Amino acid sequence: MHAHTPRVLERHLFGPGPSNPYPEATAALALPLLGHLDPAFLEIMDATCDDLRQVWGTRNTRTLPLSATGSAGMEAAFVNTVRPGDVAVIAVNGLFGRRMCDVAARCGAEVVPVEHEWGTPVDAQRVADAHPSPTVIGAVHAETSTGVRSDIAALGAIKGDALLIVDAVTSIGGIEVCADDWGVDVGYAGTQKCLGVAPGLAPFTINDRAFERRVENPQSWYLDLGLLGGYVGEASGSGRRTYHHTAPVAMVASLHAGLRRILDEGLENVWNRHAETGLVLQEGLLKMGLELFAEEGHRLPELTTVRVPDGVDSAAVRRYLLERHNLEIGAGAGEFAATVWRIGLMGHNARPDAALLVLAALEDALRANRG
Amino acid sequence: MHAHTPRVLERHLFGPGPSNPYPEATAALALPLLGHLDPAFLEIMDATCDDLRQVWGTRNTRTLPLSATGSAGMEAAFVNTVRPGDVAVIAVNGLFGRRMCDVAARCGAEVVPVEHEWGTPVDAQRVADAHPSPTVIGAVHAETSTGVRSDIAALGAIKGDALLIVDAVTSIGGIEVCADDWGVDVGYAGTQKCLGVAPGLAPFTINDRAFERRVENPQSWYLDLGLLGGYVGEASGSGRRTYHHTAPVAMVASLHAGLRRILDEGLENVWNRHAETGLVLQEGLLKMGLELFAEEGHRLPELTTVRVPDGVDSAAVRRYLLERHNLEIGAGAGEFAATVWRIGLMGHNARPDAALLVLAALEDALRANRG
Numbered sequence: 001m002h003a004h005t006p007r008v009l010e011r012h013l014f015g016p017g018p019s020n021p022y023p024e025a026t027a028a029l030a031l032p033l034l035g036h037l038d039p040a041f042l043e044i045m046d047a048t049c050d051d052l053r054q055v056w057g058t059r060n061t062r063t064l065p066l067s068a069t070g071s072a073g074m075e076a077a078f079v080n081t082v083r084p085g086d087v088a089v090i091a092v093n094g095l096f097g098r099r100m101c102d103v104a105a106r107c108g109a110e111v112v113p114v115e116h117e118w119g120t121p122v123d124a125q126r127v128a129d130a131h132p133s134p135t136v137i138g139a140v141h142a143e144t145s146t147g148v149r150s151d152i153a154a155l156g157a158i159k160g161d162a163l164l165i166v167d168a169v170t171s172i173g174g175i176e177v178c179a180d181d182w183g184v185d186v187g188y189a190g191t192q193k194c195l196g197v198a199p200g201l202a203p204f205t206i207n208d209r210a211f212e213r214r215v216e217n218p219q220s221w222y223l224d225l226g227l228l229g230g231y232v233g234e235a236s237g238s239g240r241r242t243y244h245h246t247a248p249v250a251m252v253a254s255l256h257a258g259l260r261r262i263l264d265e266g267l268e269n270v271w272n273r274h275a276e277t278g279l280v281l282q283e284g285l286l287k288m289g290l291e292l293f294a295e296e297g298h299r300l301p302e303l304t305t306v307r308v309p310d311g312v313d314s315a316a317v318r319r320y321l322l323e324r325h326n327l328e329i330g331a332g333a334g335e336f337a338a339t340v341w342r343i344g345l346m347g348h349n350a351r352p353d354a355a356l357l358v359l360a361a362l363e364d365a366l367r368a369n370r371g
Numbered sequence: 372m373h374a375h376t377p378r379v380l381e382r383h384l385f386g387p388g389p390s391n392p393y394p395e396a397t398a399a400l401a402l403p404l405l406g407h408l409d410p411a412f413l414e415i416m417d418a419t420c421d422d423l424r425q426v427w428g429t430r431n432t433r434t435l436p437l438s439a440t441g442s443a444g445m446e447a448a449f450v451n452t453v454r455p456g457d458v459a460v461i462a463v464n465g466l467f468g469r470r471m472c473d474v475a476a477r478c479g480a481e482v483v484p485v486e487h488e489w490g491t492p493v494d495a496q497r498v499a500d501a502h503p504s505p506t507v508i509g510a511v512h513a514e515t516s517t518g519v520r521s522d523i524a525a526l527g528a529i530k531g532d533a534l535l536i537v538d539a540v541t542s543i544g545g546i547e548v549c550a551d552d553w554g555v556d557v558g559y560a561g562t563q564k565c566l567g568v569a570p571g572l573a574p575f576t577i578n579d580r581a582f583e584r585r586v587e588n589p590q591s592w593y594l595d596l597g598l599l600g601g602y603v604g605e606a607s608g609s610g611r612r613t614y615h616h617t618a619p620v621a622m623v624a625s626l627h628a629g630l631r632r633i634l635d636e637g638l639e640n641v642w643n644r645h646a647e648t649g650l651v652l653q654e655g656l657l658k659m660g661l662e663l664f665a666e667e668g669h670r671l672p673e674l675t676t677v678r679v680p681d682g683v684d685s686a687a688v689r690r691y692l693l694e695r696h697n698l699e700i701g702a703g704a705g706e707f708a709a710t711v712w713r714i715g716l717m718g719h720n721a722r723p724d725a726a727l728l729v730l731a732a733l734e735d736a737l738r739a740n741r742g
Contacts, residue, residue: 009411010403018404018620029621030401032381033389033569035699040380067571068439071616072593103592192617198404200438200571200619219590221474222443245442246388246563248571250400251622328406 011322012349014358015330016144016303017170018192018199019346021258025197028257029250036247044256045232045247051259054267055195056168056187056205057178064232065191065255066202066223067248070169073188073202074103076223077165078136080206080214081186084108086135089162091122091155095145095333096167100138107219109135118146118336119305121298124154134162142171144193145333147294147305147342149175156183163210169193172203173262174274174302174346185210191251194274194302196347197258200251258347270350275301277345280355288363293332293340302346305332307339309366314338317365325361382693383720385729386701387515387674388541389563389570390717392629396568399628400621407618415627416603416618422630425638426566427539427558427576428549435603436626437559437573437594438619441540444559444573445474447594448536449507451577451585452557455479457506460533462493464521465514466704467538475509478590489517489707490676492669495525505533513542515564516704518665518676518713520546527554534581540564543574544633545645545673545717556581562622565645565673567718568629571622629718641721646672648716651726659734664703664711673717676703678710680737685709688736695739696732 013020034041053063066073078100082088088109090100093116101111114130116122122139137159141152152166163185168177174194179187186206192199206214206225218224222245230242262270278301282292285306293305308314314331315338321327332340345354384391405412424434437444449471453459459480461471464487472482485501487493493510508530512523523537534556539548545565550558557577563570577585577596589595593616601613633641649672653663656677664676679685685702686709692698703711716725 008402009405011405011409013404013406015406015408017617018406021404026401026404030397031379033384033392033397034380034382035384035386035389036570037386038382038693038699068443068593069616069619072439075591075593099592106588106590106592190617198619198621199407199617200622217477219477220446221470221477222439222446245440246561246570248440248569248622249389250569251571251619322409328409 010326012325012327012354012357014343014345014349014354015328016342016344017190017346019196019344019349021198022196022261022348024261025254025258028254029198031253034249036249037241037243041249042241044253048252048256048259049232051256051263052203052205054263055173055177055259056203058180058205060205060207062211062225062229063205064228065252066204067245068202069199070188070190070202072223073190073204074100074167075220076202076204076225077186077188078104078107079218079220079223080225081136081163081165081210082107082109083215085110087112087131087133089114089127089130089134089137091127091139091150092116093120093122093146093148093150094118094140094143096140096143096169100167104138119148119293120295121148122150122155124151124158127155128158136163136165138165140167141177142168142175142300142303144170144303147300147303148298149300152184153182159183163213170300170303173270174350175271175300179205191255191258193344194346194350195255195258195262197255198251200248201255274350277350277352277355278302278304280352281343281345281358284355284359288359302344302350304343306341306343308341312366312369314341317369320365320369321361327358327361329358381697383696383698383725383728385714385716385720385725386699387713387715388561388717390567390715390720392569393567393632393719395632396625396629399625400569402624405620407620408612408614412620413612415624419623419627419630420603422627422634423574423576425634426544426548426630427574429551429576431576431578433582433596433600434576435599436623437575438616439573440570441559441561441573443594444561444575445471445538446591447573447575447596448557448559449475449478450589450591450594451596452507452534452536452581453478453480454586456481458483458502458504460485460498460501460505460508462498462510462521463487464491464493464517464519465489465511466516467511467514467540471509471538490519490664491666492519493521493526495522495529498526499529507534507536509536511538512548513539513546513671513674515541515674518671518674519669520671523555524553530554534584541671541674544641545721546642546671550576562626562629564715565717565721566626566629566633568626569622571619572626645721648721648723648726649673649675651723652714652716652729655726655730659730673715673721675714677712677714679712683737683740685712687740691736691740692732698729698732700729
C-alpha cells in the first residue's frame with residue numbers, strides 16, 4: 001500500500017526513445033475511451049491510417065497501426081512474407097539489422113547476413129552481390145543503435161524480384177521516408193521516436209506486391225495480415241468490419257493526435273526542424289571536443305552517437321544527468337555499451353532549446369565526472 | 372485538416388470490453404512519460420508484477436504484462452509451450468476456446484477440440500476423456516462470447532502431466548482467480564475488462580513447471596519468454612536488465628494505477644461489487660421478461676448474455692442505445708451475432724447505478740424499437 005502519492009517525475013527523454021510525446025498526443029491518451037467497434041472510433045482509426053500513409057510516403061491500402069510495439073512490426077513483416085527455406089538477405093550495420101536475422105531465422109529462412117562495420121551505412125552493391133535470388137531483402141533505414149542513415153532507394157533499385165523490408169522505427173516522422181518511390185514493399189515503425197507518441201503501436205505498411213505473395217495462415221495469429229485486414233486497412237469505410245482483437249483504442253487515439261500535430265505543422269517543416277536541431281547538437285558536441293561515432297555524411301539528425309571520452313565513466317555521466325537534471329541519454333548498443341552515448345532529439349524534442357539544454361547538461365556532467 | 376476540434380464523446384462502455392477505465396488508470400496515462408530503462412519506471416514495472424501476482428492468485432516469479440493485447444497473451448501461451456506434433460486438448464464452449472485451437476494449430480499442435488454447446492460450462496470429465504496424454508490442456512475461465520464461467524480447479528484436478536493453459540481475459544479482477552491453487556500452469560488476460568484499464572497489455576503468468584518445459588527459440592521473437600525474462604520477471608530487482616523491446620511505458624503506468632485502485636479497495640470487495648452488480652442486472656432483465664443465454668448456475672456477474680426478443684432488430688437496438696444514450700452494449704458472438712446481446716459491467720462499471728442505467732436504457736430502447 002502507498003501511504004502517500006509519489007512525486008511526479010518529469011524527465012527530458014533525450015535517449016534513443018521513447019521521447020517526450022507531443023502534448024496533443026498525451027492529452028488524447030486521457031480522453032474518454034471509445035469501444036473498438038464504435039463508429040466514432042472507426043473514424044479515428046481510418047483517419048489514423050490516412051495520416052500514416054502520408055508519413056510513410058505511400059498509397060498502400062494496407063497501412064495501419066499494429067497493436068504492439070515496433071519490434072512486433074519487425075516480426076509481422078517477416079512472419080507474413082517468409083516461408084521455411086526462403087532466402088532472406090539482411091543488411092546488418094547495427095543491432096536492429098542483427099535482430100532482423102534472428103526474427104527471419106525463426107520463420108525458417110535461410111538467412112544471409114551482409115555485415116557492415118557499425119557506424120557505417122548499408123552498401124547496396126554488397127547486398128546485391130550477397131545472393132542471386134533472395135526472397136526478401138531486409139535493411140534498417142535509421143539504425144537506432146549507431147545513429148546512421150542508409151540509402152533505401154539504392155536498395156529498391158537493386159532488389160530485383162525480392163521483397164524489400166524496411167525498418168523505419170527511428171526515421172518515420174523525423175526524416176524523409178518515401179516508401180513507394182523507394183521501392184519499399186513492407187515497412188514497419190514505432191510510435192515513440194520521431195512520431196512523438198508513447199510506445200505501444202507499430203505503424204505498418206505493405207504493398208499489393210508483397211500482400212499477394214503473403215504467407216497464408218502464418219505462424220502468428222496475432223500478426224496475421226490476412227485476418228487483420230477484416231478490421232482495418234482494406235475494410236476501411238466498407239461498413240463491414242470483422243472483429244479480430246480488441247484494438248488498443250487509447251493508444252490509437254493518441255497516435256492520431258500526434259500525426260495530426262505533425263501534419264498540421266507540415267511534414268517538411270517537421271523534417272527541417274529535426275535537421276536543424278541535429279545540426280545544433282552535433283556542431284556543439286564537436287565544439288566541445290567530442291568525437292561523433294557515425295560516419296560523416298550519414299549521420300541521423302534525430303539520433304546522435306558520440307564517443308565517451310577516455311577516462312570518463314559512461315554510466316556515471318548518465319546517472320548524473322538523470323539525477324541532477326532529470327535528463328536521460330542512452331548508453332551505446334552491443335559492444336559499444338560503455339564507449340558510446342546515444343542522444344535523441346526526436347519528435348517534440350526536436351527543438352533548438354532541447355539541443356542547447358543537452359549540450360549544457362553534458363558539459364556540466366563531464367566537468368563533474370572527469371575525476 | 373480539422374477546421375475545429377471535434378466534440379468529445381463520453382460513452383458508457385457496457386459491452387464485452389473495453390470497459391470505462393478506473394479514473395486513476397486514465398489519469399496515469401497522461402502523466403509525464405518515463406524511459407523504459409529509467410530506475411523510476413523499473414520500480415513501477417516491478418510493483419505492477421507484484422500486484423499482478425495478487426490478482427492472478429499466484430507466486431510465480433514470471434508474472435508480467437506482455438506488450439500487446441490479450442489475444443497476444445493467448446499466442447504467447449501456446450508459442451512458448453507447444454512444439455510441432457504436441458497434443459493440445461482444447462475445451463471449446465465459445466469463440467475464445469475456438470481461437471485457442473487456431474493458435475495451437477499454428478504452433479504445429481495436433482489439436483483435439485472438446486466441443487460444448489455454447490452457453491454451457493466446460494465439462495472436466497469430457498476433457499479428461501478426450502486424450503490419454505496431452506501436452507497441454509487449454510480452457511477459458513470466463514467465456515467472453517457466452518457469459519459462462521467454467522470450473523478451472525476441476526481441470527487442474529484432471530490435467531495429469533499436461534500443462535494447463537487458462538484464458539482469464541474476462542475473469543481477472545472481476546471474479547475469483549486462484550492460479551496456483553487451481554493448478555494453472557500458464558495464464559493470460561487482458562487489461563480492458565474487469566481490471567478497468569484501457570486495452571493494450573496482456574497480464575501473463577507462467578509457473579516453473581511450464582517454464583522448464585518451454586520451447587527454446589520459439590517461433591515468436593516478440594513473445595519469447597526466455598528473452599523477456601531478462602527485462603522483467605526474473606530480472607526484477609536484480610539490477611541487471613537486458614533490453615528486449617521498448618515497453619509500452621504509459622500503458623504499464625496505467626495498469627499499475629488500476630491495480631492499485633483494485634488492491635486498495637480490496638480484491639474480495641471488488642469481486643463482491645461485481646457479483647452484486649451482476650445480480651441486479653440479471654434479475655432486472657428477467658423481470659423485464661427477457662431470457663438469459665448462459666446456463667443458470669454458471670453465469671458470469673461481469674458479463675451477461677441475454678436473448679434478443681423475437682421480432683426485435685438487435686442492431687437497431689444497439690444503435691439506438693449508442694446514439695440516444697451514448698451507451699454501448701455488444702452483439703452476440705459467432706452464430707449468435709443477431710440473437711444475443713452481451714452486457715458487460717466490468718471494473719469501474721461494476722456498480723449498481725450502472726446496472727440500473729442499462730436496464731432503464733434497454734427498456735427505453737425496446738419500447739422505441741418494437742415497431
